[in-house]
């Protein structure tokens with residue numbers, strides 16, 4: 033008997049499963065030697081509110097964060113990610129993690145290692161793990177993503193993308209979810225459309 037194909041849910045990590053901005057804020061405070069309170073919690077993509085001025089600075093801070101502070105293994109989980117991904121997985125969805133964490137060269141080994149350790153230690157269920165910039169090429173039926181440019185690109189190609197709400201994407205249109213419970217609800221709603 034052939035198994036019927038599963039609905040693939042493409043799940044971003046940073047800002048969706050892992051509290052990237054919360055942990056980066058602590059590391060950026062250290063990097064700039066500023067009190068944590070001086071860095072606003074509501075930040076936009078690129079971190080300019082914290083004093084990051086350009087792409088080079090962003091990359092330096094990011095490299096420091098990953099190689100010296102274990103960024104990818106030390107981020108708190110966004111509440112609900114484990115519970116609702118497990119629920120979706122148990123209900124027959126195929127969880128495919130899609131992340132663009134290898135965008136800076138020469139520390140890929142530790143980026144990948146920190147990522148898989150983090151996923152295991154937080155009990156996040158998944159079948160596939162893709163380190164990809166071009167997320168649309170991954171072939172998911174439903175995407176969950178927080179970066180405005182990625183959401184725009186995916187939606188332009190007609191791919192159903194749920195925006196996981198945070199301070200970087202307040203201008204992005206529906207469908208939006210401000211919690212994992214809402215993601216679960218929206219994914220289930222979409223299922224009806226996908227299976228007809």
Ligand SMILES: [Mg+2]
Nearest residue numbers: 044046047178
């Ligand atoms: Mg993200």
